[in-house]
Amino acid sequence: xxxxxxxxxxxxxxxxxxxxxxxxxxxxxxxxxxxxxxxxxxxxxxxxxxxxxxxxxxxxxxxxxxxxxxxxxxxxxxxxxxxxxxxxxxxxxxxxxxxxxxxxxxxxxxxxxxxxxxxxxxxxxxxxxxxxxxxxxxxxxxxxxxxxxxxxxxxxxxxxxxxxxxxxxxxxxxxxxxxxxxxxxxxxxxxxxxxxxxxxxxxxxxxxxxxxxxxxxxxxxxxxxxxxxxxxxxxxxxxxxxxxxxxxxxxxxxxxxxxxxxxxxxxxxxxxxxxxxxxxxxxxxxxxxxxxxxxxxxxxxxxxxxxxxxxxxxxxxxxxxxxxxxxxxxxxxxxxxxxxxxxxxxxxxxxxxxxxxxxxxxxxxxxxxxxxxxxxxxxxxxxxxxxxxxxxxxxxxxxxxxxxxxxxxxxxxxxxxxxxxxxxxxxxxxxxxxxxxxxxxxxxxxxxxxxxxxxxxxxxxxxxxxxxxxxxxxx
Amino acid sequence: xxxxxxxxxxxxxxxxxxxxxxxxxxxxxxxxxxxxxxxxxxxxxxxxxxxxxxxxxxxxxxxxxxxxxxxxxxxxxxxxxxxxxxxxxxxxxxxxxxxxxxxxxxxxxxxxxxxxxxxxxxxxxxxxxxxxxxxxxxxxxxxxxxxxxxxxxxxxxxxxxxxxxxxxxxxxxxxxxxxxxxxxxxxxxxxxxxxxxxxxxxxxxxxxxxxxxxxxxxxxxxxxxxxxxxxxxxxxxxxxxxxxxxxxxxxxxxxxxxxxxxxxxxxxxxxxxxxxxxxxxxxxxxxxxxxxxxxxxxxxxxxxxxxxxxxxxxxxxxxxxxxxxxxxxxxxxxxxxxxxxxxxxxxxxxxxxxxxxxxxxxxxx
Numbered sequence: 001x002x003x004x005x006x007x008x009x010x011x012x013x014x015x016x017x018x019x020x021x022x023x024x025x026x027x028x029x030x031x032x033x034x035x036x037x038x039x040x041x042x043x044x045x046x047x048x049x050x051x052x053x054x055x056x057x058x059x060x061x062x063x064x065x066x067x068x069x070x071x072x073x074x075x076x077x078x079x080x081x082x083x084x085x086x087x088x089x090x091x092x093x094x095x096x097x098x099x100x101x102x103x104x105x106x107x108x109x110x111x112x113x114x115x116x117x118x119x120x121x122x123x124x125x126x127x128x129x130x131x132x133x134x135x136x137x138x139x140x141x142x143x144x145x146x147x148x149x150x151x152x153x154x155x156x157x158x159x160x161x162x163x164x165x166x167x168x169x170x171x172x173x174x175x176x177x178x179x180x181x182x183x184x185x186x187x188x189x190x191x192x193x194x195x196x197x198x199x200x201x202x203x204x205x206x207x208x209x210x211x212x213x214x215x216x217x218x219x220x221x222x223x224x225x226x227x228x229x230x231x232x233x234x235x236x237x238x239x240x241x242x243x244x245x246x247x248x249x250x251x252x253x254x255x256x257x258x259x260x261x262x263x264x265x266x267x268x269x270x271x272x273x274x275x276x277x278x279x280x281x282x283x284x285x286x287x288x289x290x291x292x293x294x295x296x297x298x299x300x301x302x303x304x305x306x307x308x309x310x311x312x313x314x315x316x317x318x319x320x321x322x323x324x325x326x327x328x329x330x331x332x333x334x335x336x337x338x339x340x341x342x343x344x345x346x347x348x349x350x351x352x353x354x355x356x357x358x359x360x361x362x363x364x365x366x367x368x369x370x371x372x373x374x375x376x377x378x379x380x381x382x383x384x385x386x387x388x389x390x391x392x393x394x395x396x397x398x399x400x401x402x403x404x405x406x407x408x409x410x411x412x413x414x415x416x417x418x419x420x421x422x423x424x425x426x427x428x429x430x431x432x433x434x435x436x437x438x439x440x441x442x443x444x445x446x447x448x449x450x451x452x453x454x455x456x457x458x459x460x461x462x463x464x465x466x467x468x469x470x471x472x473x474x475x
Numbered sequence: 476x477x478x479x480x481x482x483x484x485x486x487x488x489x490x491x492x493x494x495x496x497x498x499x500x501x502x503x504x505x506x507x508x509x510x511x512x513x514x515x516x517x518x519x520x521x522x523x524x525x526x527x528x529x530x531x532x533x534x535x536x537x538x539x540x541x542x543x544x545x546x547x548x549x550x551x552x553x554x555x556x557x558x559x560x561x562x563x564x565x566x567x568x569x570x571x572x573x574x575x576x577x578x579x580x581x582x583x584x585x586x587x588x589x590x591x592x593x594x595x596x597x598x599x600x601x602x603x604x605x606x607x608x609x610x611x612x613x614x615x616x617x618x619x620x621x622x623x624x625x626x627x628x629x630x631x632x633x634x635x636x637x638x639x640x641x642x643x644x645x646x647x648x649x650x651x652x653x654x655x656x657x658x659x660x661x662x663x664x665x666x667x668x669x670x671x672x673x674x675x676x677x678x679x680x681x682x683x684x685x686x687x688x689x690x691x692x693x694x695x696x697x698x699x700x701x702x703x704x705x706x707x708x709x710x711x712x713x714x715x716x717x718x719x720x721x722x723x724x725x726x727x728x729x730x731x732x733x734x735x736x737x738x739x740x741x742x743x744x745x746x747x748x749x750x751x752x753x754x755x756x757x758x759x760x761x762x763x764x765x766x767x768x769x770x771x772x773x774x775x776x777x778x779x780x781x782x783x784x785x786x787x788x789x790x791x792x793x794x795x796x797x798x799x800x801x802x803x804x805x806x807x808x809x810x811x812x813x814x815x816x817x818x819x820x821x822x823x824x825x826x827x828x829x830x831x832x833x834x835x836x837x838x839x840x
Contacts, residue, residue, distance in 0.1 A: 181485035181488070185492070188489065445485050446488070447488075454495030454496040454499055455499060458496060462503060
């Protein structure tokens with residue numbers, strides 16, 4: 001089930017919420033009710049991959065109990081290897097054997113398996129739990145709480161990646177079972193903001209993106225620039241929209257899920273970008289990969305830079321097994337290492353220049369992330385820069401903004417021109433001083449804000465019939 | 476005190492949000508429900524209903540539910556090009572046309588279910604196209620990218636949100652009341668799915684773009700196998716047919732032009748099709764729930780390319796003949812005449828040359 005669907009907004013969410021608060025006096029049953037609801041939510045579209053989730057939960061929970069009894073590294077290694085193996089088999093078999101259909105590799109024997117949604121997210125959550133338990137930073141909870149930590153439906157499909165030790169104390173809190181109007185209001189506000197991002201911004205940009213990335217004919221410079229810009233904002237609004245809804249839904253249950261985005265396109269360096277973009281993954285990679293790599297305490301100063309590159313390569317691979325993700329990760333790794341070196345040299349860069357460079361780098365690197373393979377990304381890059389000697393900045397302004405204003409109204413095409421308009425709005429929205437979490441936190445409880453929320457919610461709901469999947473559901 | 480005040484404020488905010496959402500969404504839903512552009516709950520209010528050939532799949536369930544009829548024509552586009560008045564004249568009874576271009580067997584069954592639920596239905600003519608099976612039991616026909624709104628075909632009240640709460644429905648309702656007709660639309664409820672004028676029934680037009688050596692090249696139709704076809708038919712139709720006692724159901728096997736049979740021959744599909752037809756005849760006789768009207772071996776029709784707009788679609792005079800035959804019960808395919816008619820069709824295929832047919836249709840060029 002997806003957040004941007006009628007059945008979620010009108011059927012699933014109200015029923016789950018109502019029953020949950022009715023069960024306030026029976027907390028154990030309430031927990032299992034949420035687990036059951038989450039499994040239903042998960043299996044709504046793909047019931048055949050449901051079995052993997054309980055198996056994975058039982059395996060990791062059992063292993064954590066074992067680690068508490070016998071603190072042996074072999075259990076941790078076995079757990080990590082098993083989780084990564086499952087991830088590799090289910091996530092990467094499509095890339096290696098299934099989709100290719102060559103029938104030559106042993107992977108092809110697994111081609112009947114289908115990609116279980118959210119596998120990357122719940123696998124990483126559980127790996128962090130195993131590591132923390134081994135390090136003694138965490139201890140096993142009850143099976144019900146653990147199952148809820150993994151399956152809790154707001155974060156199950158596309159994150160954020162949760163930490164066991166952050167969630168379990170909240171599950172135990174008695175406050176959680178009361179209906180708190182302020183949380184209900186803030187949660188609703190975040191859900192509406194998330195839906196606006198997804199349905200009214202990300203989805204209308206999709207035709208512009210498809211025109212640049214999925215067309216087979218000759219690609220014009222303007223179309224390529226427009227497609228790259230549109231994807232920059234589509235991906236952000238799609239994914240951050242999902243996370244806003246996830247945080248908002250958790251709020252309804254009086255639970256705090258960590259925020260995953262903090263206006264990343266306002267970053268003035270690539271390091272700052274990764275502190276603001278997909279924060280839960282960045283933190284996970286920092287804590288469990290970057291600091292675990294060898295050489296961090298070595299006298300060789302190159303190791304931190306090298307490890308940044310390796311970490312970002314893993315980040316690329318986490319998104320999928322393909323050269324595009326690998327190269328994208330490599331580019332970001334190099335950029336992070338370069339940025340760290342720049343800081344070490346104590347060189348100064350004006351914020352405006354830093355922002356422009358960061359935004360340009362991130363936008364350009366999304367091209368390779370979105371393209372279906374490397375030649376396809378080169379095709380887009382070639383088209384983008386074929387407009388030289390125009391500077392790319394002029395081309396960007398021309399296509400994204402001025403072209404829209406000059407566009408004759410009689411040749412208005414709802415598909416692409418709506419996209420242009422939305423692109424302009426999305427680009428301007430980067431300059432909004434606040435972001436969704438802050439907006440929800442500082443919102444005033446006036447009838448006007450409620451009516452504005454209702455109007456936006458209605459517009460989003462009316463667009464549900466043509467809404468699409470969330471992009472990160474398939475990572 | 477302050478805490479209570481704050482709690483009250485936020486409670487009010489939630490109530491305002493709920494109330495305002497209810498009013499706004501309720502208004503949108505009420506407008507669509509009152510106009511009901513696809514006539515799902517009642518005949519359209521505020522003007523004559525319009526029929527858009529690109530939105531057949533949206534109009535069909537409404538017509539099947541709320542139109543007044545005794546005879547229903549359904550299935551693929553093969554039977555769509557005939558006025559209801561002609562059907563009424565030929566079969567005696569109020570008729571409705573519920574065909575949809577490129578229908579899959581699943582889509583046909585969904586329509587048939589609604590027809591059988593309609594209290595006035597006495598007769599159903601349902602085309603059974605070979606290509607309807609190319610999506611298997613559930614999937615749409617490959618290459619047909621028309622949306623099938625399954626929620627309009629079932630009886631659940633909980634899945635109708637995409638109809639009531641959709642910008643598309645809202646705009647369609649508004650346009651149906653205010654806007655002039657657009658390309659592909661008509662107010663003609665007697666002949667709602669008339670083929671467009673661009674479909675010319677001329678031999679030269681019918682073979683346009685056809686490569687007689689590889690006829691399927693321009694169409695890209697899938698090759699089928701017998702067992703999946705039987706399974707798709709059984710999964711979609713058996714329960715409906717066996718649950719039905721009162722309504723006469725005629726499956727119509729449309730007379731494709733001889734070039735279609737040459738295409739099947741080129742792809743080795745004739746044995747599959749014949750085996751499926753034979754199995755269908757056995758099912759018809761075993762269950763007694765339906766019969767099969769077959770025009771596929773009519774040499775005077777299928778070899779005359781001047782009757783076709785393309786290699787599949789024939790003109791309305793042939794459609795009228797088919798409808799008449801179905802209502803009078805002639806041209807039935809039975810176990811007794813199956814072999815003879817199959818041989819006759821096979822002979823036609825073997826004794827004609829697609830290159831020659833195409834050349835002739837192009838006026839000797």
